[in-house]
Amino acid sequence: xxxxxxxxxxxxxxxxxxxxxxxxxxAFLASWEQAIAHHLAG
Numbered sequence: 001x002x003x004x005x006x007x008x009x010x011x012x013x014x015x016x017x018x019x020x021x022x023x024x025x026x027a028f029l030a031s032w033e034q035a036i037a038h039h040l041a042g
Contacts, residue, residue: 009015
């Protein structure tokens, strides 16, 4: 499954916030993947 999001900033400050969010998103997802796998492994 693939999910795609399109994020839209409403201000210059929001644009900076979204860039920072997007820059760390892959690591955020990886941390969730690892936590779920750890939990399922028991």
